[in-house]
Amino acid sequence: MATTLGTVVGLVIGSIPGLTFSMALALMLPFTFGMQPVPAIAMLLGVFVGGMTGGSVSAILLGIPGTPSAAATVFDGYPMALQGKAGQALGAAVMASAFGGLFSLLVMILLLEHVAAVAIKFGPAEIFALVLFGLSTICGLAQESMVRGLVAGVIGLMLMIVGLDELDGVARLTFGTVQLQQGVNLLVAMIGLFAVPQVISAFIDHGRAAPAKMPENVRAQFPSMKDLRDRLWLMVRCAGIGTGIGAIPGTGGPIAAFLAYDHARRFSGSPQNFGKGELSGVVAPETANNAVTGGTMIPLLSLGIPGDPATAVILGGLLIHGLHPGPMLFRTHLGTIYALYIAIVLAYVVILIVQLWGIRLFVRVLQVPPHLLAVCIIVLCVLGSYAIRNSVFDVYLMGIMGLIGYLFQRIRIPIAPVVLGLVLGETLEQQYRTALILSEGSHSIFFESGVALVFFALTALTVGLQVWSASRRRAAVQA
Amino acid sequence: MQFDRLDRWLGPCLMLLAVTWLWLAYTYIPGARSETEAGPRAFPVLLGFVLLGLGAIVTVSAFLAPREARAEKKLPAVMRREVFIVAGTFGLLMLYGFLLERAGFVISTPLMIVLTMRVLLRGMSWILTAALAAGTTLCCWLLFAVLLEAPLPRGSWRWLFF
Amino acid sequence: MNFLVRIAVVAAALLAAGTSVAQSTASYPTRPVRLVVPFAPGGTNDAIARIIAEKLALRLGQPVVVDNRGGANMVVGSEIVVRANPDGHTILIVGAGYAVNPSLRRKLPYDSLRDFAPIGLVASGPYVMVVHPSVPAKTVGEFIAWVRSRPGQVNYASTGTGSPPHLAAELFKVAAALDMQHIPYKGGGAVLPDLLGGRVSLFFGSVSTLKPQVQAGKLRGIAVTTKKRSPAMPELPTFIESGVKGYEVTGWYGLLAPGKTPPAILDRLNRELQQVLNDADARKRLARRGLEAAPGTAADFSALIRSEIPKWAKVMQAAGVKPE
Numbered sequence: 001m002a003t004t005l006g007t008v009v010g011l012v013i014g015s016i017p018g019l020t021f022s023m024a025l026a027l028m029l030p031f032t033f034g035m036q037p038v039p040a041i042a043m044l045l046g047v048f049v050g051g052m053t054g055g056s057v058s059a060i061l062l063g064i065p066g067t068p069s070a071a072a073t074v075f076d077g078y079p080m081a082l083q084g085k086a087g088q089a090l091g092a093a094v095m096a097s098a099f100g101g102l103f104s105l106l107v108m109i110l111l112l113e114h115v116a117a118v119a120i121k122f123g124p125a126e127i128f129a130l131v132l133f134g135l136s137t138i139c140g141l142a143q144e145s146m147v148r149g150l151v152a153g154v155i156g157l158m159l160m161i162v163g164l165d166e167l168d169g170v171a172r173l174t175f176g177t178v179q180l181q182q183g184v185n186l187l188v189a190m191i192g193l194f195a196v197p198q199v200i201s202a203f204i205d206h207g208r209a210a211p212a213k214m215p216e217n218v219r220a221q222f223p224s225m226k227d228l229r230d231r232l233w234l235m236v237r238c239a240g241i242g243t244g245i246g247a248i249p250g251t252g253g254p255i256a257a258f259l260a261y262d263h264a265r266r267f268s269g270s271p272q273n274f275g276k277g278e279l280s281g282v283v284a285p286e287t288a289n290n291a292v293t294g295g296t297m298i299p300l301l302s303l304g305i306p307g308d309p310a311t312a313v314i315l316g317g318l319l320i321h322g323l324h325p326g327p328m329l330f331r332t333h334l335g336t337i338y339a340l341y342i343a344i345v346l347a348y349v350v351i352l353i354v355q356l357w358g359i360r361l362f363v364r365v366l367q368v369p370p371h372l373l374a375v376c377i378i379v380l381c382v383l384g385s386y387a388i389r390n391s392v393f394d395v396y397l398m399g400i401m402g403l404i405g406y407l408f409q410r411i412r413i414p415i416a417p418v419v420l421g422l423v424l425g426e427t428l429e430q431q432y433r434t435a436l437i438l439s440e441g442s443h444s445i446f447f448e449s450g451v452a453l454v455f456f457a458l459t460a461l462t463v464g465l466q467v468w469s470a471s472r473r474r475a476a477v478q479a
Numbered sequence: 480m481q482f483d484r485l486d487r488w489l490g491p492c493l494m495l496l497a498v499t500w501l502w503l504a505y506t507y508i509p510g511a512r513s514e515t516e517a518g519p520r521a522f523p524v525l526l527g528f529v530l531l532g533l534g535a536i537v538t539v540s541a542f543l544a545p546r547e548a549r550a551e552k553k554l555p556a557v558m559r560r561e562v563f564i565v566a567g568t569f570g571l572l573m574l575y576g577f578l579l580e581r582a583g584f585v586i587s588t589p590l591m592i593v594l595t596m597r598v599l600l601r602g603m604s605w606i607l608t609a610a611l612a613a614g615t616t617l618c619c620w621l622l623f624a625v626l627l628e629a630p631l632p633r634g635s636w637r638w639l640f641f
Numbered sequence: 642m643n644f645l646v647r648i649a650v651v652a653a654a655l656l657a658a659g660t661s662v663a664q665s666t667a668s669y670p671t672r673p674v675r676l677v678v679p680f681a682p683g684g685t686n687d688a689i690a691r692i693i694a695e696k697l698a699l700r701l702g703q704p705v706v707v708d709n710r711g712g713a714n715m716v717v718g719s720e721i722v723v724r725a726n727p728d729g730h731t732i733l734i735v736g737a738g739y740a741v742n743p744s745l746r747r748k749l750p751y752d753s754l755r756d757f758a759p760i761g762l763v764a765s766g767p768y769v770m771v772v773h774p775s776v777p778a779k780t781v782g783e784f785i786a787w788v789r790s791r792p793g794q795v796n797y798a799s800t801g802t803g804s805p806p807h808l809a810a811e812l813f814k815v816a817a818a819l820d821m822q823h824i825p826y827k828g829g830g831a832v833l834p835d836l837l838g839g840r841v842s843l844f845f846g847s848v849s850t851l852k853p854q855v856q857a858g859k860l861r862g863i864a865v866t867t868k869k870r871s872p873a874m875p876e877l878p879t880f881i882e883s884g885v886k887g888y889e890v891t892g893w894y895g896l897l898a899p900g901k902t903p904p905a906i907l908d909r910l911n912r913e914l915q916q917v918l919n920d921a922d923a924r925k926r927l928a929r930r931g932l933e934a935a936p937g938t939a940a941d942f943s944a945l946i947r948s949e950i951p952k953w954a955k956v957m958q959a960a961g962v963k964p965e
Contacts, residue, residue, distance in 0.1 A: 026682025395576035
């Protein structure tokens with residue numbers, strides 16, 4: 001019962017841009033004070049899992065990610081919705097989410113100790129290498145021109161610089177204002193970059209002589225079993241990516257989703273279809289970001305390390321109920337742990353029921369004329385960006401990001417790499433600097449670690465391949 | 480406007496942005512405390528130089544692009560209406576934020592919707608406008624304030640009196 | 642346009658009436674009390690705030706709404722409270738870092754002593770000194786000797802420059818004349834992987850984070866930073882017991898109100914807070930986080946803040962951290 005309630009709340013909150021599941025978890029926490037430990041934690045887990053899944057709903061229908069983890073889902077999910085395939089995209093997203101989540105749960109149950117032992121080996125140098133590899137996916141996200149993609153990526157990284165540097169406590173480019181010390185919130189930037197350009201386009205299209213393009217077929221059409229069966233192997237790989245990345249503290253859902261998206265594109269027979277409404281482009285990131293939920297539970301339960309803010313709240317919930325995570329937990333409260341495993345499975349059952357039923361309702365959103373929908377989206381975006389930190393400053397920031405987003409669209413600078421830069425920037429810089437402080441300024445720390453070297457090699461390979469294929473394409477055009 | 484002509488502007492603009500950024504970084508961000516750490520300035524400076532380099536590449540390739548390639552890619556022309564809507568949407572967003580802080584959610588939301596419908600999207604009927612304004616406000620209020628207990632801006636009227 | 646103006650005037654009149662009622666202190670509180678948490682949800686500060694809010698609401702007869710305004714090391718949330726109506730409907734919960742901010746920043750948007758009226762201390766607890774098990778020291782004395790044999794080679798983690806764990810370690814460096822390298826991380830969650838992986842040797846952290854690790858043998862507890870032993874980890878000696886003279890650091894959490902809040906309201910809040918802190922359930926929940934409820938008068942809390950500010954200013958200076 002508690003799980004059901006938690007899951008539904010998570011789904012709702014996850015699907016609203018600006019309300020994150022870490023916030024939802026904090027809101028739910030006081031309700032669990034009076035409950036028994038198992039239902040209390042089950043409810044929190046439900047919110048976590050539901051929130052991760054819910055993010056895909058607004059990503060697909062509105063083109064605005066409900067949570068940062070759903071950003072990669074927008075790239076193909078939203079085009080699918082415009083083509084009238086929203087039902088398919090949403091259905092696939094739910095199935096993929098459930099698959100990813102349950103896969104990671106299975107990994108967690110079977111390999112907890114082993115994965116935890118490997119995850120702890122990831123120091124700053126290794127995480128830096130991993131994130132750099134993530135950044136190399138810019139090449140895949142830059143559609144027309146590599147240089148423009150890189151420009152966008154660098155600008156995303158620059159935006160992340162503004163604010164208080166958490167390591168040295170130094171304010172960077174805040175011009176003496178306290179508001180800017182909070183930095184550019186990832187979600188605020190994403191709402192602005194994704195939503196505002198769309199709203200503007202909807203307004204402009206409204207005035208045109210031609211009637212706004214309406215998706216003709218908005219029936220809730222579900223993906224066929226064959227669609228999913230064809231992608232089973234892809235889903236397994238992406239679930240692996242998600243679980244692995246989730247298990248490494250300091251990474252998280254957005255990185256996993258981007259890596260999975262790029263992975264799917266790279267190993268697909270038709271990479272040119274990505275970004276235009278390819279089902280694999282929805283399945284891959286959704287599998288991965290839900291697999292992260294199980295992944296992050298590994299260091300949380302076995303070592304007591306929260307990998308991200310959401311798991312930090314869950315850790316708080318565990319502590320309040322006298323459950324101290326760590327190796328002891330498995331000796332003292334084994335029954336509770338099994339109950340929690342069951343709760344997660346239950347949460348996914350609830351998700352499947354609610355979402356598959358809800359899709360019929362969701363797709364009706366697309367029947368609303370775009371300009372009217374745009375008016376509602378504006379209100380939702382403003383309230384969402386306000387609610388993230390209860391700050392009107394964030395509303396202004398969202399507006400500015402929106403203006404930048406629209407400008408970029410006009411001068412053909414892709415948005416996706418900006419988002420990637422925003423997502424990865426902070427981790428990239430902090431891990432690099434921490435690694436250097438640890439090694440007392442010697443860069444050899446990056447080359448002494450085998451794991452880091454593997455990721456550096458992968459990065460070089462990715463960039464190299466991309467440059468090679470781009471120059472070959474150019475040669476073909478000129479010939 | 481043609482694609483490469485755009486790049487002739489974009490390239491120098493990016494380089495200008497990069498130089499401004501570098502100047503800001505060197506002026507306002509303190510460097511590393513010791514030789515053995517990267518310090519808070521290292522990354523911003525690195526990014527500045529990368530952007531400078533990318534700007535240079537865009538500029539150079541825009542001027543060197545082969546003639547045939549130029550005609551291929553065209554950008555849609557900028558219309559006056561577009562400028563109006565972009566500026567209007569942005570202005571309304573700012574106004575909404577400003578009002579939220581002062582007048583609170585319940586007053587500023589319908590006001591904002593009415594303004595959007597009447598000014599940006601001309602020719603919307605008053606009935607539709609009123610229905611949408613009331614409906615959206617009510618739905619958002621139910622969603623945020625009642626269901627999620629997230630604090631919505633109540634507004635403060637102190638600025639009027641003090 | 643005309644009718645909009647009319648609406649605005651009516652609304653303004655209503656709200657003005659509302660505020661004038663709120664001015665009278667007898668009926669306090671007249672509406673929900675906002676408890677500003679200057680951190681994102683999820684941390685210790687947030688958890689304490691939610692425990693207090695629940696209990697305080699029962700006593701005040703009005704809801705106490707937790708409002709997270711994280712950012713800039715508590716400055717963002719603090720500034721909001723400074724600017725709020727000083728009528729007791731907006732209060733703030735701060736941690737030990739509040740007394741560090743004046744020496745960490747040259748420009749604060751408020752005066753840490755004048756612009757806030759203390760309501761009372763809520764809870765306090767020790768920081769625990771832990772080392773990675775590969776460190777061959779089991780007591781403070783052994784650790785000091787070990788560090789002295791390798792000056793500058795031992796590193797310690799903190800949750801950011803100017804954070805309480807950083808200062809606890811810096812004070813230790815000063816008190817024992819040690820040479821160690823500081824590695825700042827972003828928050829307690831980021832420290833653990835490197836600490837457990839042995840990439841950093843020493844950390845001063847909260848009981849709730851470190852107790853399970855110490856019990857599981859993943860980390861070795863050396864001492865607690867408070868004057869007395871902690872009931873949560875009674876096996877650990879204090880620094881003073883271990884021979885480091887005058888070394889004492891307490892993590893504390895307390896409630897503040899805007900500076901001009903009427904004394905009658907402050908008294909009422911302090912009275913209710915004392916009741917909350919004597920509540921068995923609240924004490925139990927705080928204890929689970931390794932914290933002890935700390936009842937006391939507003940004057941006690943004020944004295945604590947006044948003694949902490951110069952203490953940390955001195956440590957920061959010794960550590961060579963310059964204010965921004």
